[in-house]
Amino acid sequence: IIIKQWYQRRVRGRQPRPHWMRGLPSRLTLSNVEQHLPDVITRLLGLSDDVKPRKYSTMENILAQEIRDEEAEWTDYDADELVVKFRIADSIFENLLTETIAVFSAINTRY
Numbered sequence: 001i002i003i004k005q006w007y008q009r010r011v012r013g014r015q016p017r018p019h020w021m022r023g024l025p026s027r028l029t030l031s032n033v034e035q036h037l038p039d040v041i042t043r044l045l046g047l048s049d050d051v052k053p054r055k056y057s058t059m060e061n062i063l064a065q066e067i068r069d070e071e072a073e074w075t076d077y078d079a080d081e082l083v084v085k086f087r088i089a090d091s092i093f094e095n096l097l098t099e100t101i102a103v104f105s106a107i108n109t110r111y
Helices: 002-013 030-044 058-075 078-110
Strands: none
16 A cells, blocks of 8 residues: 555656665556565665675764773773762761760760
């Protein structure tokens, strides 16, 4: 149904051919489109064997190298672990001091 609707719009409106239709015959019929559609889909999805590997730009290469260089910093949790341990120790120590002061204050008020 989608192919038929597209074909009818294409034939009626004589729209320019999109880039993904290269390789299709210049004279389009419904049977031509149905015949070549699997090839077009596999080419668009990059599943065909004749697809050349994409060349990366200089910027992409630089970013990829920076990611590789900084990955060790991202996955090194030693510093974060140390900070969390100190925060927990400070919190426990603060709670102990608060409880101790409360106990001594209670003892002081009795006597």
